[in-house]
Amino acid sequence: MSERHQNLAVIGHVDHGKSTLVGRLLYETGSVPEHVIEQHREEAEEKGKGGFEFAYVMDNLAEERERGVTIDIAHQEFTTDEYDFTIVDCPGHRDFVKNMITGASQADNAVLVVAADDGVAPQTQEHVFLARTLGIDELIIGVNKMDVVDYKESTYDDVVEEVTQLLKQVQFNTDDASFIPISAFEGDNIADASDNTSWYSEETLLEALNDLPEPQPPTDAPLRLPIQDVYTISGIGTVPVGRIETGVMNIGDDVSFQPSDVGGEVKTIEMHHEEVPKAEPGDNVGFNVRGIGKDDIRRGDVCGPADEPPSVAETFQAQVVVMQHPSVITAGYTPVFHAHTSQVACTIESIDKKMDPSSGEVAEENPDFIQSGDAAVVTIRPQKPLSIEPSSEIPELGSFAIRDMGQTIAAGKVLDVNEK
Ligand SMILES: Nc1nc2c(ncn2[C@@H]2O[C@H](COP(=O)(O)OP(=O)(O)OP(=O)(O)O)[C@@H](O)[C@H]2O)c(=O)[nH]1
Numbered sequence: 001m002s003e004r005h006q007n008l009a010v011i012g013h014v015d016h017g018k019s020t021l022v023g024r025l026l027y028e029t030g031s032v033p034e035h036v037i038e039q040h041r042e043e044a045e046e047k048g049k050g051g052f053e054f055a056y057v058m059d060n061l062a063e064e065r066e067r068g069v070t071i072d073i074a075h076q077e078f079t080t081d082e083y084d085f086t087i088v089d090c091p092g093h094r095d096f097v098k099n100m101i102t103g104a105s106q107a108d109n110a111v112l113v114v115a116a117d118d119g120v121a122p123q124t125q126e127h128v129f130l131a132r133t134l135g136i137d138e139l140i141i142g143v144n145k146m147d148v149v150d151y152k153e154s155t156y157d158d159v160v161e162e163v164t165q166l167l168k169q170v171q172f173n174t175d176d177a178s179f180i181p182i183s184a185f186e187g188d189n190i191a192d193a194s195d196n197t198s199w200y201s202e203e204t205l206l207e208a209l210n211d212l213p214e215p216q217p218p219t220d221a222p223l224r225l226p227i228q229d230v231y232t233i234s235g236i237g238t239v240p241v242g243r244i245e246t247g248v249m250n251i252g253d254d255v256s257f258q259p260s261d262v263g264g265e266v267k268t269i270e271m272h273h274e275e276v277p278k279a280e281p282g283d284n285v286g287f288n289v290r291g292i293g294k295d296d297i298r299r300g301d302v303c304g305p306a307d308e309p310p311s312v313a314e315t316f317q318a319q320v321v322v323m324q325h326p327s328v329i330t331a332g333y334t335p336v337f338h339a340h341t342s343q344v345a346c347t348i349e350s351i352d353k354k355m356d357p358s359s360g361e362v363a364e365e366n367p368d369f370i371q372s373g374d375a376a377v378v379t380i381r382p383q384k385p386l387s388i389e390p391s392s393e394i395p396e397l398g399s400f401a402i403r404d405m406g407q408t409i410a411a412g413k414v415l416d417v418n419e420k
């Protein structure tokens with residue numbers, strides 16, 4: 001085990017090869033043995049899904065295997081000399097962007113997969129925008145399926161140019177992006193430099209992953225653990241699971257779940273199927289709290305110390321950037337907000353200021369509406385209790401995405417919370 005940890009999201013348009021790439025990385029790093037890939041190959045062929053053997057490492061649900069698409073996010077671990085990686089494979093299909101948001105909000109850095117034969121596609125754009133707004137620092141761009149385009153350098157250059165334009169559009173620092181021509185399926189430039197791309201002499205994907213900057217130490221904020229699921233496990237009882245965003249959880253701590261507003265003493269903490277006395281930021285844990293039953297808490301609750309409980313917003317003020325909206329956004333608009341693992345309908349109560357996105361200065365006070373491309377400060381009223389924090393205090397719990405009509409409309413950061 002390495003001492004250092006990276007949470008990595010794999011994002012990109014449907015079918016561009018994200019799951020295949022994760023399966024390939026696990027195979028190349030020895031986390032998945034060859035005979036398992038062989039079993040998957042047989043199953044995939046039986047289902048008429050030949051070629052999905054690496055994707056099946058990640059796509060475990062029966063429906064995912066039948067349809068050949070990822071539906072929910074899946075986590076896997078692998079280790080290199082530099083890092084212990086927890087890799088989150090996100091779905092690319094437009095119907096499952098809400099699951100991608102959860103995945104991206106758990107990651108430090110991301111690999112964007114873009115198929116060389118397709119280039120920038122709608123969810124390439126949507127995922128890059130969300131990654132940027134949800135606080136992903138660095139992007140590695142795998143230009144995948146190079147085998148399909150005969151490893152042509154000119155095709156690679158075209159895709160690099162197209163993605164670079166997109167990164168600039170969403171104001172991603174392109175110095176923090178590195179591009180690699182790969183074939184997840186054939187294994188080119190994943191662990192070893194490929195003979196098929198003699199025109200490319202830079203890093204392989206694994207080298208680029210090892211060279212990622214170490215994630216910034218988390219803020220000294222109190223414990224915040226958004227609940228992703230709640231299980232009942234025989235012999236233990238109710239086990240909420242999630243990733244610790246900030247702070248530390250110890251056995252014996254008194255904790256509170258908000259907005260469900262229940263709490264108790266932490267009895268057990270489990271990580272990678274082992275009991276541990278404490279867990280830290282970045283750790284994916286399952287735990288048990290005295291007196292808490294399955295119906296007392298739910299996905300979207302945040303667990304924190306009883307004496308510094310997670311904030312529950314009556315209203316909050318936020319800075320938002322509108323990505324796409326068919327018409328205009330006015331006060332009274334009530335789309336679904338996705339923050340950490342929570343999804344709650346919220347009303348935009350007032351549009352307080354329109355900002356100039358390039359200078360960050362106020363362009364207009366109390367505008368009547370905002371539209372695609374605008375940045376604004378707005379006041380928001382959740383229609384159901386929502387736990388959220390000011391981005392300046394706990395950035396990990398201070399960002400959100402706004403979705404409506406099956407697409408991401410906007411994303412933003414919380415400036416101020418008026419607590420209930
Ligand atoms: N030729 C070739 N095919 C690939 C490559 N990578 C993936 N594929 C194929 O592309 C198809 C989709 O691969 P997936 O890995 O499921 O794609 P995905 O991005 O995870 O798709 P979603 O999770 O549904 O968004 C499968 O048939 C793969 O075999 C590649 O490098 N070369």
Ligand SMILES: [Mg+2]
Nearest residue numbers: 018019069070
């Ligand atoms: Mg997939």
